[in-house]
Amino acid sequence: MTTTAGTTLPTAPDLLIEAADTIGNRSAERDNADGERSMNRAVQMFNAWRGQRGHSPMSEADGRAFMVFLKLARAAEGKHRRDDWVDGSAYMALACECIERDLAIPF
Numbered sequence: 001m002t003t004t005a006g007t008t009l010p011t012a013p014d015l016l017i018e019a020a021d022t023i024g025n026r027s028a029e030r031d032n033a034d035g036e037r038s039m040n041r042a043v044q045m046f047n048a049w050r051g052q053r054g055h056s057p058m059s060e061a062d063g064r065a066f067m068v069f070l071k072l073a074r075a076a077e078g079k080h081r082r083d084d085w086v087d088g089s090a091y092m093a094l095a096c097e098c099i100e101r102d103l104a105i106p107f
Helices: 012-030 039-050 060-074 082-104
Strands: 002-006 008-010
Touching: 012 082, 039 060, 060 082
Parallel strands: none
Antiparallel strands: 002 008
């Protein structure tokens, strides 16, 4: 934390820790020891709904990236909400986790 004009402000590392805590809290909320990882299920449902009419199916990492863009779009509108930025950084980390996992799987 830093102090500016008598106000305590979070630093980038503080916000990343908050994002990590948010990810950890989701597992407790969802009673899942591996953490809350519903994006793959949501992507599968979306791809089935859309019928894959000649479009490439969305991957789990694509779903996470989509959420980053959603958070950025929300951040561009109206009043500042820290949640948009904290959640956006969490979605970036989760997307990286998906990509790292997929790269580790031999094809």
